[in-house]
Amino acid sequence: MRALEPWVEAPLQTFLAESSARLTLLMTSSGQVVAQHGFSRSLDVMTAAALGAGIGASTEELARLMGSSRFEALVHHGARQSCLLAGFGTPRGRWIGLVVFGPETSVGIVQLFFDQMVQQLASAARRDEPAAVRLPENFEHELDASLKALFGR
Amino acid sequence: MTAAQAVLDRVTRVPGVRGALIASAEDGLVVAEQLMDGVDGRAAAALAGSLVGRLARTADGAGRRAPAFVQLRAERGSILVAPCPKDLVLIAVVAADANVGLARLEMLDAASRLH
Amino acid sequence: MSLVNFTAREITCKIVYYGPGRSGKTTNLQYVYGRVPESRRGRMVSLATQTDRTLFFDFLPLELGSISGFATKFQLYTVPGQSYYNATRKLVLQGADGVVFVADSQARRFDDNLESLQNLQDNLLAQGVDIRQLPVVFQYNKQDLPRDLILTHEEMDDALNFRAVHSFAGDALHGTGVFETLRGISELVLKRLAAGAVAG
Numbered sequence: 001m002r003a004l005e006p007w008v009e010a011p012l013q014t015f016l017a018e019s020s021a022r023l024t025l026l027m028t029s030s031g032q033v034v035a036q037h038g039f040s041r042s043l044d045v046m047t048a049a050a051l052g053a054g055i056g057a058s059t060e061e062l063a064r065l066m067g068s069s070r071f072e073a074l075v076h077h078g079a080r081q082s083c084l085l086a087g088f089g090t091p092r093g094r095w096i097g098l099v100v101f102g103p104e105t106s107v108g109i110v111q112l113f114f115d116q117m118v119q120q121l122a123s124a125a126r127r128d129e130p131a132a133v134r135l136p137e138n139f140e141h142e143l144d145a146s147l148k149a150l151f152g153r
Numbered sequence: 154m155t156a157a158q159a160v161l162d163r164v165t166r167v168p169g170v171r172g173a174l175i176a177s178a179e180d181g182l183v184v185a186e187q188l189m190d191g192v193d194g195r196a197a198a199a200l201a202g203s204l205v206g207r208l209a210r211t212a213d214g215a216g217r218r219a220p221a222f223v224q225l226r227a228e229r230g231s232i233l234v235a236p237c238p239k240d241l242v243l244i245a246v247v248a249a250d251a252n253v254g255l256a257r258l259e260m261l262d263a264a265s266r267l268h
Numbered sequence: 269m270s271l272v273n274f275t276a277r278e279i280t281c282k283i284v285y286y287g288p289g290r291s292g293k294t295t296n297l298q299y300v301y302g303r304v305p306e307s308r309r310g311r312m313v314s315l316a317t318q319t320d321r322t323l324f325f326d327f328l329p330l331e332l333g334s335i336s337g338f339a340t341k342f343q344l345y346t347v348p349g350q351s352y353y354n355a356t357r358k359l360v361l362q363g364a365d366g367v368v369f370v371a372d373s374q375a376r377r378f379d380d381n382l383e384s385l386q387n388l389q390d391n392l393l394a395q396g397v398d399i400r401q402l403p404v405v406f407q408y409n410k411q412d413l414p415r416d417l418i419l420t421h422e423e424m425d426d427a428l429n430f431r432a433v434h435s436f437a438g439d440a441l442h443g444t445g446v447f448e449t450l451r452g453i454s455e456l457v458l459k460r461l462a463a464g465a466v467a468g
Contacts, residue, residue: 030363031343032280043310046280046329046343051313054324057359106206108181108199135272139336140462143455146335151451 003035007128011120012037018113022081023100027053029087034095052098056087073114075107084110088118091125157185160243160263167259169251171230175267178202178242192246201234201244209236222257233257235264243267272338272461280341281457282363283450286388287370288380289321289349292409295440296370297328297344300450303443304330322348325360332454342454349384358391366403366457368449370438371428373410373418378427385428403456406435407449412442 001016003009008026012035016024023038025045031053039045059071073086084099084107097117101110157175164173165187172188174197181202186194209219223234233245233256243264245256272279285293294314301312308331315324325345332340345364347357361367369388371381389399408424419427421437429435434452438445 028363030282032282032363041310042341043329043331046341047310047313047327050325050327050329050343050345054315054359057362058324058356061355061359103179106179106181106199106202108176108195109203112181112196112199135338135462136336139338140459142336143458143462146333146340147451147455147458151447 001035001037004033005128007124008035008121011117011124014120015113015117018116019099019101019110020105021099021101021110023048023098025049025052025098027096027098029053029056029094029096038100048098052085052096055085056096060087073111077107082107084114086111086114088121090118090121095121155185156267158187160267161185161187163263164243164245164256164259167245167247167252167256169230169248169253170256171246171248172197173243173245174198175237176202176242176244178205178236178240184241188246197232197244197246201232201242205234205236205242222261224253224257233260235260237264237267239267241267277337278339278341279335279458279461280343281365281454281461282343282345283366283368283453283457284361284364285344285346285368285370286357286361286384287349288372288377288384289351291349291370291372291377291381291384292407292438292440293346293349293370294322294326295409296368296407296438296446296449297326297346299440299443299446300330300344301328303447307331308333321350322346323353324348324356335458340458344450351383351387354387354391357387358394361388361391362395364402365461366405366453367399368405368407368453369428370407370409370440371424373408373424374413375417375419378419381424381428400431403453403460404431404433405449405452405456406433407438407440407445408435409438409440409445411437412439412444 003012016037025036025048026034027049028034031050033045033049036045059074063071073084076083081100081102087094087096097114099110161173164170172192174186174194175184176182176198177184181199183194183198188194208223212219225232230248233247235243237243243260245260247256285296287293301309310329313327317323325347328344330342332342345360347360392399406429408421425435436445436449440446
């Protein structure tokens, strides 16, 4: 399990233990990864986040077009594994959760503990004020050299 | 009144029963419910569905048939679960002083009618 | 918005390739995908129609490498160029850290370029983003076509590049200007991140 900020870890850990989910990905509504469990390659996580955010955004637009409020969750039932995609508000903006689970658990259990995680995240975020982003002083200085090395020109 | 509502009506008439619901066992989702205030039907459906699934797998692993009735006794009451045909489960949330014997009879009878 | 993960020492930035239909946005990503070592890139996802026109977006995750000990990752997106896909363009544009505007250098596409640039400004503004505050570079694609069919780099600059931001001549199909453009936008995005975030 990897989380962008430490306060996300405990609620996510509880969710994973209770729900028996195979893969879990929390992302911002623009598709940036906040936390993940179960992915072995970071580049695959980014792809899943981009697709998850795309689905989330398009279903929200669809709901808006049909004059309803947001859809709370979207569930894809598969033969071997299923997937839950749900958006939720946090004090740090709107996030989306993508959960992949198998027959060892159920959509009811996943949804139940997902909602519990959302509540725990909300209270954990309030306790943990966001720190200002601070990069090393030499970051900009090293940037030119790094870009030259990375792009080889 | 639908068949599901009729079943729930019979179960909730038993003294001490605080609510009854029918859920899909595999999904753990509520199909129909009749609950008193303060009873979380969604949680009961999800957890009871999961419990029955696990018990069935355990029984199967031990070479036994799936349980026909489950009573989960807690400090302030019990959760009763009767697996039904069509992958449904009938769940009752009962108080500590409830007539569990009568509730069990009603649930087993009602469960057999749910098809 | 760029995400900086201090625990894992990672920076992730979102770059969107914008521009009119058939200007070469997807081709840019395909070229990058084909040339970057597999260890540095993820799968390229294309949500396209049956005729290979971008329907929702193309997506390519890249690992640029380490800068000051921070693993730097880029998410490259394209938007569908055709005018009737504006709703999906808006969605993809959300949270972009930088935009590459891929213009079609053909003289007959002059109005399409202008319309798409105006549409970019409108869509950013609707999200509360002033295009003047966002890192943007231009790529004038298809500069390999015969001279009488296209506008020159200078003519394209005159027509589109009012703020005199970095612009690159491109032939995305054969790779000319593709990495130069990516480097240009990467530099702007990371410098902006550094300027706003370096410990003072």
